[in-house]
Amino acid sequence: MPQIDNSTDDIEARVLDAASELFIRYGYDKSTMNDIASNAGVAKSTIYLRWKKKEDVFRALLIRESCLVTEEWIDRVEADPKGGTYGAWIRHATVATFSNPFLTALYKQDRRVLGSMIERLGQTDLYQQRQAMFLHFFEALQDANAVRKDLDAHVLTYLLNSLQFGLIHFADVIPPQQTPDLSRVWEVLVEMVERLVTPEDGGDAEAGKVVVRQFMQQVRQRLDEFEKQSSFTG
């Protein structure tokens, strides 16, 4: 057992790490506060010094994972030379989110993981919020003449949102031996999207990159503000 840093931040991180691992493996209901405490190397009472109840640990984890995912998304877009296209943007938004098991379980409304938290969380509207973001962003690209203006933005983004849903869930339907390399799938999908949305004359690709940059700056800013005012405690 290496040196244990018992600063507040480290205890909280250790508790959230333990909670994350246990919730993913055994589900929320089957993971006891004693399990979490024991895996985090603290007493159960120590957890209650920071979070009022078990549910608050779950919610703190949700916030933390969301911030991590957003960070990942920003990094991916900024690192991709083709990050300025709509198809690539969609790809990164999806891959970043669904590389996180906790957020994936949330999007999937996975009762095995979420258990009794499902009812307590109520209607999460995750896909609706996602749809609104996709829509808002696509419309900004249309305004910038970077993509076709004649496409119905709502219909297209609904389609892409449901495709995302399908890709995420299909992993549970088709056995791995019959599943192609997902990065290949994404390449085809990005190509398909780009062939659809790109205007005949090619559109204003530079303006598109500006829109993407501005959008991601806004996302970054919101994340920073959120992290400033949020703590991961109850």
Place this chain on the structure above:
Amino acid sequence: MPQIDNSTDDIEARVLDAASELFIRYGYDKSTMNDIASNAGVAKSTIYLRWKKKEDVFRALLIRESCLVTEEWIDRVEADPKGGTYGAWIRHATVATFSNPFLTALYKQDRRVLGSMIERLGQTDLYQQRQAMFLHFFEALQDANAVRKDLDAHVLTYLLNSLQFGLIHFADVIPPQQTPDLSRVWEVLVEMVERLVTPEDGGDAEAGKVVVRQFMQQVRQRLDEFEKQSSFTG
């Protein structure tokens, strides 16, 4: 109560109709043989003269509904002037299948409807079979120079299969007020597919139509043979 035709075919049809309605509404487990008999206007024992057990009624219904869906699919393709394109073909394959509530419940593995039959049916491989059909058909189109030969058929058909999955399930995720007209969604999707698969030189569209026609003839033939040797009884 109108004239009751008590020929064998009519009794069976009435029983299957009643079973279908009850299974969809109350689920397999909550629909009793007495309910089915009563709704069909026969005695429970009459059902057992034709099917050995409850499960066999379910299986007979499955066969009947599959035949209806296949018939519907053939009709749609043949009635569509654009039925010769891959995108349109995909559309009709999907819309025909998922306009049938019983088959939809099966594809969705809807425990509310299927109940204890889920375990008894075991691994249905429905999406795998569908994938194989999509793949086989796309490869035939590639061979006929009707679509791009450089596309990875497996990756593309996996993508379209998962999209189908997403579209079917998304109805349960996004509220109806925020769901666009699905025929609009299909139009965009067909356009997206066609823009992706059509070769730069337009390909051999006439050869494509021949492939479609031949394929649907085979489907029709198989359906006829199946209906000849199948009965809807245990």
Place this chain on the structure above:
DNA sequence: TCATGACCAAATAACCTTATCTGGTCAAAT
């Protein structure tokens, strides 16, 4: 010959009791 109603054993639903576990609390220890 075909449809039916009465019947039956097993399955299911409803209810109850007891033992154990779990989220949360608080005084004591460091």
Place this chain on the structure above:
DNA sequence: ATTTGACCAGATAAGGTTATTTGGTCATGA
């Protein structure tokens, strides 16, 4: 000032009993 271990009431799990329902059978009726 911070962490901990003992404690507790309510929740959950496990086990049992009783009443009702259900899938299926078979002799009878038309």
